[in-house]
Each structure stands twice: as C-alpha cells, then as structure tokens.
Amino acid sequence: MNRLVSRHGWVMGLVVMLLVLAALAKLLQADFGFSGLESLARAALPFAFATAGMAIVIIAGGIDLSIAAVMAVVSVTAAVLMTGTNETEAVLVVVFVLVLGLAMGALNGALIVVTRVPDIVVTLAMLFVWQGVALLILNAPGGAAASWLRSLIVGGTTLPGVSPGLTGWLPKAIVFLIVCVAVIWIPIRRSKLGLMLYSIGSDRVAAFRSGVPVGWVRIAAYALAGLFAALGGLAVTMSTGIGEPIPGPYLLASVAAVVLGGVVLGGGRGSILGPILAVFVLRLVRLDLTLLAVDPNVTVIIEGIIMVVVVMIGAVLMTRTARQ
Amino acid sequence: MTADVQTPVLDAASVSKHFGAVIALRDASLRVNRGEVVALMGANGAGKSTFVKILTGALKPDGGHVRIHGREAHVGSPAEARRSGLVPVYQEPSLIPDLTVGDNLRLCNISAEPFQHWVRELGIIDLDLGETIKNLPLATLRILDLARAIASKPDVLLLDEMTAALPSNLVERVLKVVRQQADNGCAIIYISHRFAEIAGICDRTTILRDGATVGDLAIVPGVEERAVELMLGAAISAAVFEARETRKAAEDKIPRLRVRNLGTGARLEDVSLDLHKGEVLGVVALEGQGQDELFDALSGNRRAAKGTIEVDGSQVSFHHPADAIALGIGLVPGDRAHALAMSRSVRENIAIPQFARFRKWGPVAMGDETRRVGPAVERMQIDMRAQGEVRRLSGGNQQKVTIARWIASGIETLLLFDPSRGIDVRTKRQIYDLVRELASQGTSVLYYTSELGEIQAACDRAVVIFNGRVVDIISAAEATEANLLRAAHGLGEKAAVHA
Amino acid sequence: GYKIGVSNSVQGNGWREEMVCAMKAEALASGKVSSLNIAHRNTDAAGQLEDIRNLIQAGVNAIVVNPANAEGVNAAIKEATDKGIVVVAVDQAVTEPSAYILSNNQEQYAYLGAKWLFEKLGGKGAVVYMRGAAGAGADNDRDKGFKRALAEFPGITVAKEVFTGWQQDQGKQQMNDIIASGMKFDGVWTSGVDNVIVDAFTESGTPLVPIVGADTAGFVSQLTTVQDLKGAAVTNPGSVGGAGVALAIQILDGKKPANKTVLVDPVVWDNTTDEGKALIAAAQSPNLSPEWPVSVSIPGWTHYSMEQIIACKGPGE
Amino acid sequence: MSNSMAQAPTLVNFKRVLAGNPLIPLLALLMGLIGLLELMQPGIVNPLWLGNTVRFAIPLAMLAACQTLTMLTGGIDLSAGTVATISAFVTATLTPQIGVPAAITVALLCAVLVGLLSGFGIAVCRVHPLIMTLGTGLIGVGCLLVYQRYVISSGTLIPVFLAWLGTGRTWGVPNALALFVPFAALLIWGQRRTGFGRLLYAVGANEEAARLSGVRVWQVHLALYALSAFIAGLTGLLYLGVVKTASLSLALPLDLPSVAAAVVGGTSIFGGRGGYGGTIVGALILAVLATMLTMLQMPEGARRIIFGLIILLVTAIYVRATDRG
C-alpha cells in the first residue's frame, strides 16, 4: 500500500490538480461543459503526443530536442500530400507519414549510436535539419487535410449500438489520444522492450552488462518518439487543416510536461501517464486564466509561478518521503 | 575432477588491452575445465577485472585468442557471452537500479523460481521480488547478482570479488554454493584477495602481475607464499593477519568520542561506546545489524533519533557531514561509489574537503594542496598511472583514494567502514600498518570490518553489534574469529552496555 | 457594454505589443466595451484555435484576431460566427468567409517599398533582400509583393537573399557579414529589421546605400538624423488592432460595412522628397519605444489619443 | 601482443595528446571551418570580418558561460537569455530616467534576483534545474512584458560606454575584448584553481561524495545560479551595446545556441566534465557557421539542413579525436 502510494503518488496528485482546475473552470464559467472539454482535448492533442514521445526518450536516458521539428515535417508532408487527394488515398498518406515519423526518429537514434555524440547535441543538430526539411517541403503555411481525418477529433464519441447519451460526453479527441497511446505504448511497456527502455535509462552500463542491446534499444526509443511526434504533427494538421513549416511551441512545453508528470530527467523512472496528465493540467491552467480575464502578460508570470511552485512542492514532498 | 585430456571449457591466451596510456593487460592467459574452480589472483590493478570484462564481452580486447569449448570465439557483448554460457558477476553491481528485482530477472530471461531458490540458498530469506534495486543494501545486491548468474545455468561462472562486500555469514554460504556449482560441472573463475577463501574452494590459481599471466599453481597447503611472491614480484610473508601488540585501552578521563544510547529509529536501536584518543575500536556485526546507521549517525550523514554523542567531552549534534568534519570526524563509506567523484582526478578527489567551507571557496593554494595530497598518495601507494580520472583506477586503488582524502585532511577521528574491501594482500597490510601508525600518533579509529580476521590485525578492542545493540566487547587478544562469530550471532553472554 | 475577445499569437515584440495597446485604447475610448478578454501568447495556429475557443467559452460578443496564418484558425472562427459572434481578423487576412477582415496589405507593403528602392537606383543594380522568418505567412505575402516589383524592373538583381527571422541581432550580424565579404550591392530592402542595418553601415564605416525599412520609431528617427542615409519607411501600423476593435464595435452596433474586407494600404515615407520629409517629421516621436511603429493611429478608424495608447489601459483597468 | 602494442606508437601518442588537450582538435575544426568559408567566399576572411565575428561570438560565449558552469554540476540555465534581455531592457529604459550607473545597478540586481530564485528552487527545494530555470525564465519574461508597459513613452538610451564596448574598435581590435579577455581568463582560472570551481566539478561528478566530504551542496547551487544570472546580466549589457536596440526579445534567440556552444565545446550535460575553454571555441564555431549560412546561396531550408549537419559532423569528429564516449 505504502509502496503503491509512493509509486503512484505523483500521478494521483496530478489527477487531483486536474479535478481542482476543472472545478475552478466550472466555477468561473457556469456553462463550462462539453464544448469546453472538447476544445481543451483538441488543443491538448499535439502537446500530449509530443510529450508522450519526449517521455519515452527521457525515460530511456536521452532527450529529443528535434521533436517539434519532426512534428512540423510530418504536418507539412501530410498537408501537402493530402491536397487534391481523395478520402481513401488520405489513409495511405496517414500511414505514410506515421512511417515517416518512425523513420526520422530512428535516424535520430542511429546517429546518436553511430557517432557516439551525446543525445542533446545530435538532436539539436537534427532540429535544424528537420526544420530545413519542413521548409523545403512547404515554404509557407498551406496544404489541406482530408475531412474524415479532421472529423476524427471533432465532437463527442459515438459508438455504433451505444446510445450517444452514454458516450457523447467524452470528446473524440480524448478517445483518439487514449487509443493511439494505448495501442502503441501498452504492448511495448508490457514487453521486454519496455523493460529495456527503462533499464538503459536507469544505468546504461549495468543494462549492457545484463545483456541489453543498448544501441538498438536507444534507436527504438527515438523511433517511438518519432512515431509519437508524427501523431502530434498529424494532430496539428487535423485541427488546423493545413501544414505549418515553422515548428510550434512543443519542445519546451513537452519537456516541462514530462518533468511535471514525474519523469526523472536522466532516465529510468516515471510513466507516460503522468506527463500526459500534466499536459492537461497545463492546458487547464491557461483556460482558467483566460476565463479570469487576467492580463495576458501577467498570465505568463502566473503560469511560470504555478509551474515553479508545483515542482517545488512536488520535489519537497519527494525528498521528504525518500528520507523516511 | 578428471582433468586429464578434456578440452577446457574456456581457454584464453595472450589477451591484451590498453586504455590510452595505461596497459591493463599485456599477455594474460587462463584456462578452466568443467567442474574446476580457478582462482584468478593478482594485486590491485593487475588487470583481473579487465580480464573478466574482456572474456564476457563487456570490453573489446586489443589482441589475443579466446576458445570456448575448444572453438575460437569472438564474444562481442555480454549478451553473446551469456548465450555461449559465460556468465559473470562483475566487481560493481550490474542490476538496474530503478527496476524491481523481478523486472531485472525478466530482463535476462530468468525465471523466478530457480532464482529465489538460490537467493534462499545464499542466505537471504526475506527477499521481495517487487522491491526496487536501489533500495537494497550492497551486500544483498551482490547476492542477487550471483543468484541471477547461477539461475541462468552457466557453463562458466566468473566471479569478480564476489565476497568483498559480504559479511562473514553470507561469505560462508557463497563459498558453499560456489563449490557445489563446480561439483555439478560448472567451470568457475574466482577472483578474491582473501587467501582463506581461495584455499577453501579453489583447485588451481592463475596469477596475474602487471597484466600478464605469471604463473599457474595447484592449490596445496603452503602455496600462499609462492602465490604472493608471484603476485607481487617479491618474496613477502603471506600471513596477512599477523597478531600485533595491542595497546591497553587508554584510560583518559574524557574519550575522544562518547556515544550513549544512540538510535536512528530504524535498525540502530541502542548503542553506547567510547572511542579513546589513539585507539582503534573494531565493530563486528553480521549484515544489517545497524552498523551502517551507526557510522552514518556518527559522521553526520544521518540524524540520530535518540541518544547522545560527545566529542572531547562536549555534547554535539550533527546535521550535516560538515558538522562532523569540523570536529575532525571523517567517514570512509562502504560503497566507494558514494565517496568518489568518478570523473575527476585523484588529486581533486583527495582535496575536496579542503574547499568545503564557504571561506575556502577562493583561490586554491596549489603548493599547500600538493603538500597535502602528495604524502597521502605516497602513504597509500596509489597507482597514479590513470590518475586523470578516478573511474579508470582499479577497484582497490579507488578504495585507497577514499582513505587518502582524510589522511590529507589530517582528520583526528576516522570512521572506516570495511576499508579493506577489495584490497590486495600487500595493501591490506599497508592499511593495518597505517591504522596502527595513525593511532600511535593520536588518531582515533572506528573500524568496521566484514573480515573477522582483521580485528586482531588492526584493532585494540572490538564491539559486537547484534540487532542494533552492543552485545559484547572483546579485547583484541580474545577476538578470535570463533569468538567474534559466536558473539555476532547473538550467542555471546549479554555483555555490559558500556564499552 | 460589449465583451470583446482578442487573440494574438506572438508575444514580446514591439509591433504586437502596440497592436494590443491600440486594441485596449480603442475599447476604452469607445466607451462601449465593458471588458476585454485577451489571449496573447507565443503559439502556432493549433494553439490559437484553443485560444479562440476559450474566448467563445468566455461568452464574448466579438473576437478580434491576429491570425497565425490565413487558413489555420478557420475552424474556430466558423464556430464563433455560427454562434453569432462577430469575428474581425486584423493584420493578416483569413480565408474563412464569415469573418470580417481589416488587414494590412502585406503584399502591397513589400511592393511599395521595393518599387521606391528600385526607382531610387534608377532601375539598375543589385539589392540585398532581407526577409523575415522563413515559413511565416506574412513573409510569404511580402515575398510576392517584392517579386512583383522585381519583375517590373528587369535591371535589378538580388545580390543576396537572407532571412533575419525578424531578429535584430541576426539581421545585424548578416549585414556585417555581407559588408565584410566585399560583395557589391546598391540597396537594401529589409522586412522590419532596419535600424540595426543602418548601424551596421555606420559602424563599419561603409558608405550608405538606399535602405527601405518599416515605420519603427528607431528607423524613422535615423531617417532624419543619420547623414547620407537615403531611405524610406513603409507604414505597417500596429494600430490596425485598434481599428479592428472599432470595426467590431461598429458591427455590433448594427452598422455592417458594405464589404467584408478592408485593406489598410501602406504609405511610403521617404527622406529624399520634401513631401516625405514632412510626413516623417510629423510622425516623429522620439520617446516612443524603439520597436513600436510610429503610426500609432489610423485616421478614420481609431478614436483614442496618443496618451491613451501609451497608457495601454483597457476598460476596467 | 607486442606487435599490437608496437603497431603505431606515434598514432597512440598523438591520440593521447589530443585526449589530454581537447582544445587542440576543437581549434583545428574551427580553423577548418574558416578555411572552408574562405574557399566559399574568397576574401571574406579579413580583419573586418574577424572583428565582427568576434564581436558577435563574445556575447554568445558569455551566455554559454552560464550553461558551462551550470552544466558542470549537471544543471542547465534556460533563463540565461531572459535574464540578459531583462538586464539590457531595464538598462536602456532606465538610463534616461536615473542615469547610467543607477540603471546598470538596477539591471544587474534584477538579474541576480532571478538567479537567486532559481537557486533557491534548485538548492533548497531540489527542483531539477531545467524545469526550475524554465519556470523562472517564464516569470522573468512576464515581468519584462508588464514592465515595458510602463516605459513605452519614457524613451530609451543606450549608454555610450556600452555602445563603445559593443561596437567600437581600437586599432582594429573590438573593444568587447577588453571585457571578455579578463572575463574568460578569470573563468578558466577559476574553474580549476578556486575552491568554488573545484566544488562545481565535484558536485557534478558525485553530489553524495561532495556531501560526505563536508560540502553543503545547497550553498554551491545557490551561489552558482546567482553567479550564472549575474553573468547573463552582464552579457545583456554587452549585447545591448552590440545590437544597440532595446528589444523585448533581444537575447532570447541566444538560449539554444548558448547550450549548443557549451556542448559543442565538450562540456557534458551530466556534469563533472568539460570547461570554459572549449565553450569559447564552440561559440566561435557557431559564429563562423552563421556567416557560412549567410554566404550560402541556396533555399533557406537547405541552409538549415547544412547547418545541422555541420554541427553534427564537427562534434562527431571531435568525439572521435579525443576518444571520449
């Protein structure tokens, strides 16, 4: 029991924060309801995917500074390829860009392994490379997205045979997020690959000595991050309907959410659930501040303070429990 | 053991390896047959660990041949080594700190039953597979590492200083199990600096000196002298634990360190002892009797929950190691990984305490530093070939650095927690001599050791701790291994509370 | 009074700060706005969608938005207009037909400046073309205008094309490099990073060539004070934000304009003609924050005073 | 065996020398890049260009000092760019009102304040430096934006002395060197030869070991982040002189490059290894690369790709040459 709390305490804390912030939103805006939740979910989607990808590489002991640039490449590729294609061809495009993201991530990882240059340097260099690639594909915002793709994250969930009253309150975007993350991550987490990801983050030398093929696992970690980045890029295109070659503010936001979500920088510890919850917490903070009509420049200060105070409290609590 | 014409399971010849300027191995050879326990011996830095790492694919050799079951093999990684039946227990723990015990097993495809069987067999009864590795004490980790290796049913088991961090009760278990493995047909390469163990279970010994194999001896009574001569390149007495003239417990009115009813709320219940000026007080305890907490509390590394500590007659309370150091008390912890800045140089490591206090943050007096560090290095005879980064030193030399630090600081009370862990014969002797010499110059030493023989070699008295309490106080003369062991198991007469 | 929402996706740049202040000042000056909800941060179109939806949540009557790009926020604008909220896009046009547009004509901005420069060079010579941020919509629009002017002057060539990312330091560094390389060029067209370009010439002691910039306080004052500088400032008023608020109020009052799109055409102020000099002299305001465009109001649209925009206070503050 | 040892003693010796002096390969790479630039654009490597490059490399190198020092302890300072911007903006806007010395004092106090806040979170609450400095950076930016509201019409003035320092030359040599040379010398000397410098390495290599040696680690962290912010503040002043415009985002774009300069220069983000000498060369490499990009005649996308690949190549060669890994 005690161990359960110490292991999942962080996630529980985030859930509590999430509920408090949501209640605050409701309090500020009596008619805050489904549409608010729905818009929040849609806005959180690219952040959530970027954060999931970032969480995996950080758990594996690395960091991926190129994640937002990979998202931009995927976003513009999808938008360009989908211009003038019909709905079924768009399916192929989606498959293609997901594979593309996976491949870009794998290339990041392979370069790290082969060159032996630290992760942060390689992905910093690749940040410029992928930015350049995105600009070469599309030199100004444009392109299009298939309408079925866009409707995938709009509105409430409807299941055939189930009354909409039952599932309608749940935004499709959340279902989309859960399905994507679950389908990709749960089998991996359960498999030996999942263990290996944690092990190379925890102690790379010990992992190598325990027989873990460290190089391949690192490549796999970055490839997974690439896949999630591709989903994130796709989510951007899905919500805006176009591709943007300039990377969005997803890099630092995802690092912040990963840390706020209880993943330890340096690797080996944490889950992917915490960071995704943290994304929603951060989005809700912004929503509450907008509803409060706080001066936008003051909003930045408050966001910063909240971030700092939350991690401070968390860190203090952590060291407390560690000492006992 | 019909070792007549069978092909060796593992046969390595002329292996060489250099790290930049340091030549770790120049011409190392080793052969081991089924069912044989071969001791790999050598002084600190002779290249034993490097050899093991090469044989198991953790390092790539510069040259040489390795044959497994008679066939030329290129072991590219520890994973490949495992597949060819070579399973090591390295000198440093190789379990993943943030995973649970169970996940560590899954990582190596080892099923829980045989593993748990071996863990029990090795003397740890209450292991929880759900416990995270980094919460476990070093000794337990060593046992788990070994159990994991045995559970994978290896052809060749390579044990690098397996027993160095173990208390004596666990050592016995390990030795028994290792011998048993050999009798069941496993080939074993056994590295240790302890002759008693080697004499107990090994069939043969291969001796390394400066990275080259210099001899191969059968273990027969009296072989120690010859082995030491080969290891050190000079004749030297093999008797490590020479009896010594003990000094009467000094009868000063005010002891240097007076501890009364000390407890930390965890395993340390109630310990009282006096450490006098110029005295070496041994601490004897089985694994997990609260000795770690005692040393932590006395060094300011952990707060005491109850009891008092007096230094030179005035009561003190420590909130930080700096408080203890200011009163001249320095700790050499059991795990050198906690004591060393591995990526920094020997010199910087030794000098750290000099800058600890805020008013010492200014310019370093390089001359003064040289005058402090130089003699300490000399005194500990640290191998300075790889001095640029401490992590490149051999295990034994790293240990020496941790002690040299306090010698350079001129500390008055040394808390040594198993300082001879992983140290070769010659250096052990140096350490005993050093401890005596320091004591004769007035330094007080609290000396925990897992090797009971050391008590008579180095200490004036010994306190025995059981279940977090002092159960016996034994003078050096009476501190035979048998006596100590009886007391350590809580079988001694209930002794006085005050040492 | 009305509740008006504002969405802006770039923070921490003088032009945008002026735009926000103009919005506040106009809301205050109109006396018809009870509260102004401002979502003002650095984000992409996806984030701006969220901001606009949050504003819808907050129950505003009108939204004035400076869109991250022409298409990306259409979905949320549509949602807003479907709910009967008036949406006015300022500075940059959007393709969503239900929105009103009050935009600076970026293409024309570049065209006019470039044309002035090329004429100044007598239709012959090489120019350095210093663009904004690669991949940004506004930069792309300006590029179209520049290329249009270029096509009209076959004698003009582009000696060097660089992207300053609208960063002062980067622009200055690039100009320094170009000067140092000994490359031959006869004029410079810059996309908003201008006063540091003039500095790069004066500091290195290189003879000045004609320079086209924007109407930022810094550059405009250089046009009168730096000797030998022949240049032109093209207006790109940040106060278009205030005009957007004015338009939104007008529509809420029931006075719908005939046309959904209003383009604010830029004006060229050059310091080589008396007419231009007079314009510059009139616009001078030496104490204004140097990143602010000096055209702090748009006649016919905005109603606030200079003091009001400088105070940068909205209703209820 | 013996033949493998004898195989190429000169090569081994060479590598050993390189590993001992990681600056040599880094400088060689810098020279190589400059050579390449001269090939691309003959005549560009002239005193004027050298002066300009040094002028822009210096603020970058100074900001990278913040990253180097914090990285030595396994930290990072993502608020450095913000702090520099705040210090520059405050100086420029306060100078007309309260004069140069007072304005600079206030600016540097603001900087140190941000540093103390970061230091408090990192040292006392044990928050990871990355997230802490990200947070204080946000707070700083917010405060700056709120502050600028109140000085919209108060005008700005760049202190003459800062402009002299930032843009002036004496006998063709940039004046900025008058600030930077002593600064760098002090830092390089300090990191090895002061107790504080030694502690940075020790804390970065093994905090537990430092603690057991009597080091109160929180003091080190607090002092470090305050120092880092002070350096960032100083950088802001210099950069104000270099760019001569008080902008709200003046030094923000330098954040990522400052991290890049430190890591390209061989400082480990995990702490305990590296030094400021390498960082200076790293900053120069980045500055030369910037010129190279300006000179390349190709689409912007291709330029960025080349920029990224060169950084990767340079560090890969460097890692090989010094045989670390």
Ligand SMILES: Nc1ncnc2c1ncn2[C@@H]1O[C@H](COP(=O)(O)OP(=O)(O)OP(=O)(O)O)[C@@H](O)[C@H]1O
């Ligand atoms: N990674 C490394 N880099 C540089 N030198 C190394 C490295 N690893 C080991 N060495 C050097 O190789 C030599 C042999 O070291 P090794 O660890 O094999 O000794 P050992 O026989 O196991 O000693 P001990 O009994 O003290 O554990 C030592 O001089 C050591 O400093």
Ligand SMILES: Nc1ncnc2c1ncn2[C@@H]1O[C@H](COP(=O)(O)OP(=O)(O)OP(=O)(O)O)[C@@H](O)[C@H]1O
């Ligand atoms: N930083 C330190 N690390 C380890 N031991 C220390 C340290 N500072 C002092 N000691 C030891 O603590 C004891 C008492 O300290 P002492 O008053 O001599 O300090 P000091 O700094 O050398 O004095 P002073 O600065 O007045 O010359 C001595 O045994 C000294 O060796």
Ligand SMILES: [Mg+2]
């Ligand atoms: Mg060893």
Ligand SMILES: [Mg+2]
């Ligand atoms: Mg003293």
